[in-house]
Amino acid sequence: MGSYEKTMADLSEMKSRFQSGFSSSDRLLLDRLHRLIYGSEITNTGCSDCYRDAYVMIYNKLKTDKEMPKAPNYILKGGALIHPVGTSRFYTNPLPSDDIAEEFLSKFPQEVNKFAQLPVDWEDRVAAYKARKAEEARAKAEAEKKAEGENATTVNDSEAEELKTSLIEAGQQIESLRKDKEDLSTTVKTLIEEKAELTQKVEALNKLLAERAESESAGENSESEEVNNLQMELATAKAELEAAQAENEQLKLDNRALKAANTRLKNNSAKDAE
Structure with missing residues (x-):
């Protein structure tokens, strides 16, 4: 995929064919961009209006973000979704971040078949994610314990003065x-x-x-x-x-x-x- 400037120039050039119908090369570009941005195929590729709708979505998305999206490391299969336990959130393609996939796989590694694409070293990435989260939890617990100790010391000093x-x-x-x-x-x-x-x-x-x-x-x-x-x-x-x-x-x-x-x-x- 080309640079952001090249892609926006190609999309701008395609505007002249918006009403008359996109060429085969136009449709191939829109297919690639749709997969890159949204992680899915354009529905009903035999419909001209579907490509027009996809063009509007892609053009506005890139114009707003002002950069090309990074290729995701994790892509779900069509129809698959991730639902973190204990939350009301559901994730489909494109996933907001690798953390979403790695958190899911750290808890349910047997669900790896939900992914159509994932890094070769996904197991190492998931292990690193778990270690990072464990360290964050440990640091948070130590900070809370320290804060509780400081509060207890302050309270004890105050009580001692009152008792005196x-x-x-x-x-x-x-x-x-x-x-x-x-x-x-x-x-x-x-x-x-x-x-x-x-x-x-x-x-x-x-x-x-x-x-x-x-x-x-x-x-x-x-x-x-x-x-x-x-x-x-x-x-x-x-x-x-x-x-x-x-x-x-x-x-x-x-x-x-x-x-x-x-x-x-x-x-x-x-x-x-x-």
Whole structure:
């Protein structure tokens, strides 16, 4: 087959015979070009319109591609097709590339009889195709594994930083709770001491009132006023004692709450550390 320029010149020269009918040499050229481009014969070669249709297809194809097609290494027999498993694609002549045929033969070497033409070394080509695809798969797997490893390292570093921050915060909270507990213990101790003093004072006042009640001296009015004062003092002391007891109970509740919070915080810190 001639060069692209020579072929296009021949096709242009044939335009003058498009309506009147192509010559025998014209038809031979169209037959060769049709086999080269489309991998098949022109149907119904006794029909002038069939050659006209073939001429239009060939001329437009070459004008668009701006080059002569390369002779295919693999040509299917008439009516044969290739259907890659798992796809909706079907291939007939001309095959888009040698890879289509070599992929098919790598999986179904017993189907070699589907081809009307194939290279003498087709088995070596198919083996090379399989090796190339295996290498591509291996390289892809290594790249994906490397990417997964990098992602895992990034995630682990991030999780480690978050865990460190959580542990620091937990330690600070534990220290704060420990200080609150110490302050609360001091306050409770002080209230217990104050309660003991108030209890003694109330007991002394009760004793004094009892002694005054039994006394029947001449200065009853004066003593009565003193008794009233003592009663007021006793009532005040009792009120202070009750207030101290209430505060002591509240502090006990607060102390239990702090202990519970401290326990939960320690448990959470232990889980984070795991």
